[in-house]
Structures are given as structure tokens and as C-alpha cells.
Amino acid sequence: MTEQAYLVLLALTDRPRHGYAIVQEVLALSGGDVRLGAGTLYGLLDRLGSAGLIEDAGEEVVDGRLRRYYRQTPQGGAAAASETARLAALTRRARRVLGGPALGEA
């Protein structure tokens, strides 16, 4: 799973969100590093959707614009959890190799 896909999946963990809200949440989760454009966003949503990790969650019209909401599926939750565990294990191993104090504990 790519980092961007992982971030999008995380952004949908606590509640369903629409496209722009996902972009903002990904920006917050990545600490301002990852800013998704509309094209990249839809590519990720398509791929996550066809993998069964997210699904449609209704739509509404706000301010004359159509908003479609997306939410995580149970498989998506499991995939996010397993990816998080994988990254945590990787970080632990990296810390052991590099030595804790040299990283300036964050």
C-alpha cells in the first residue's frame, strides 16, 4: 500500500468524509507534507474502492455543489490496522539499528 493510499484510508477511520474533507485530513495527518490534488485523490479513491477497502456513503447537495461521502469498510479498517502495525514494527527495528538518543525522541 502506498503512503498516500494509507493516509486516505486513515482519514476515513473515525467518520465518513467527502473529497475535500479527505484532502484536509490527509494534510493534517501528514503534518502538512502531503497535499493531494483532485486527480490523485480520485485515483486513490478508485483503487481503494476496487480493493474493497472503502465504499460510498451517500451524497448531498451543499451550496449548489454535489458532495459524495466515502467511508471505510471493515476490510479497510483491518488493512489500516495491519499497515499501522507493519510501520510500527519497522520503526522499532530502525530505532534499534540507529540508536534511540541519536534520533531525538519525538
Add this chain to the structure above:
Amino acid sequence: MTGSFERSARFWLRAYPPRWRRKHAEEALGVLADLAEPEARRVGVRAALGLLLAGWAVRWRGRPPLHRWLGYRALGLRMPREYREWVADDIEGHWYGLRQGNALLMVAAGVVIARSGEGSAAVVLAPWLSGAVVVAAVQGRRGREMAREKYLVAEPGEPLLPGTYVAMGVPRPRVAARWAASRLVGLLTVCGLAATGALLGARVMVGAVPIAGKPYPATFEVGVVPAGATGLVLIGAAAALAAVGTLLAARVRRVIGGRTARLPDQPDREVRSPGWWADVSLVAVALAVSADAWAEATGRTPLLLGPAVAVVVALVLPVAVVLLRHGGALGWRAPGGAELAWADLRWVVRHDAAPPLDRPVGRVRRWDGPYVPGQVVLGPQRSDPPWPPVTA
């Protein structure tokens, strides 16, 4: 979201295929507007580039494999159902005639022939190019209907979802009378001028050439002989035929003037003026005729098409002019807004009676109706409406 921003966004969203746009375009517009400045008039360069790349990625991922594509394009084989949306996009797309027809092959063949043969390239190329344009236009229209019936129509037992293609009754399409009359006059005028030029300047024509050395009974073969004054004689003949044409036109005018009652309303009909592709085809035909006439006038080819075109124009052009100038007496546009159809004008002129009512025709179209769970498409039915044929 300003109007110009929406236009710009819709333009860049065309990178995505139509099937994607039907599902996501409105939603994507909202996201683009949210991501941009509030008063933005255009989509930014980086966003546009992102849309381009993502759109083409969707097109690339949705393409059928090469062997299936070749089978479809070259041999007309059907595609498996998962690619039906791709096929629908292909058939409904603007350039279907060029993609599927032989137009490109004809252009290439024309170029090859023009460069390999003697004589002016323009003489050979103009008819070939014209033919290619007309083939593309015709393939696009008729080919589409046949292609929908062959590739897109739902199979028996499929659920009737929005987006499924089924046979349904649609209003009968008709060509608008004013458009047809104006184009007819234009085409005949151009061809008439071209034919006159060919007849005036003709130097050689097709004639009988005696075979040297053969005694009585003399034997001849068909060959090229000097035209002499034949061109002028033929112009005189055409003028005489034009007089006949004018008499016909006067009769047509009397018939039209004699109709006082309004034509009946036609609820099951849709009158349209064909788009620019039809004008391009007509221009292509006019160019081909003109190129041939120029070749005949300058002696490059013998006089052959010129007289035929002159005869047709002499007889038909007066009638066409009358139709264009006086057809309005029947009402180009009825009070309700319905336009007069070319078929109606022809019927009135031929039968001096009101035309019969049009009935709906069966066509394969995309079903946009409300979704009823459990409704399933039946097989082809040799039945009358109601369409589409579905279970209750």
C-alpha cells in the same frame, strides 16, 4: 464557483472517459472548486496537469487487451461484458465514424495513388478525400445504430439498471426542411457552375475512334476525341432543360400556394438540422465535383461528368430554388415551435395532400428510467410498443 471556473474545470475533466464523468463529474467539480481560490476563474496549471494524468490513467486502465481490441476494431467481434462501457463510449463518441470506418484507409490509399500515378495529384486526391469524409460521416450515423444493436443491447435476463441499453420507442428523427432546401440549392449552384465551366472549356471528350485500316463495315472503339463545339452544344441543351425545370418549378409553386390548411401536428417526431459534419460532407462532394470539372475544363480528362451534372442541375435547381423561397408558405416553424420537415415538404409537393402522421421508431438507447428491483430484460421481441421489453 464562477461560471468560467466551471467551464475550465469541465474542459480539463474531459481527460477522463465519458463513463467516469457520468459517475463523478459533478462531485469532482465540487472538490476542484473547494481546492481552488474562492474567486478563481480558471483551474490552476498543477491541478489541470494532475487531472490530465489521472484521466489518462483511468483510460489506460480501462482499455481492453490488445487481442480483444483488434478483434473488435478489425473483425467486428463482440467484447466481454466487463468492457461494454468502454464499447459504449467508443460508439457514442464523436469520432466513431473515423475510428471505425475506412476513412483513414481511403485517405492513405488516395495519397499513395496520387503520388504514383501521372497527372495532377489534386485530380486524384480530391475525390478520394471527399469519399473518405462522406464515408466517415455515413459510417458515423448509420454505423452507430447498427453498432448499438450489435454490441450494446442488453442480453435476455439482465437486470434493467440505469445505463443498460434496451430497445425503446423514440420519436422519428426528421431533417428540417429549411436546412435541406438551403443546402440543396447551395450544392446544385456550385455543381452547376463547375459543370458550366467544364462544358465551356472542354477540349477532349469520350467518342468513337475509327480503327485504322479496317474497311466497311467500319469498326470503332471508344476513345478520346477532340471535343470541338460539343461543349457549347451541350450548354444549349442544358439551357433548354432549364426551361423544363422552370416549368416544373412553377407547378411546384402553384401546389404550395394552393395549400391553405395548416399541416397536422406531429407528436411522435423530432426535427433536427444536421450538424457541421453534414456541411463538411457536402463541401467535400462539391470539391470533388469542382476538381473533376476543372480537370475536364483544362483538358486533363475527357468530358464525362460535366454533361451529367449539367442535366441534373438544369432540371432540379429551379425546383430547389422555389422550395427554398416559397416553402415558408407552409410554415418553416409551426405556432407550437415544431419545425417543418423536409419529408413533409416533399410529400406536399408530390401528392398535394397533407402528410401522414409519423409513428415512433424502435431504437436501442441507454435506459435512464427509475430503477425497479427485479425488473429483467426480455429477449428480442417481434412486438409493438410498449417498450422496453421487460418483465412486469
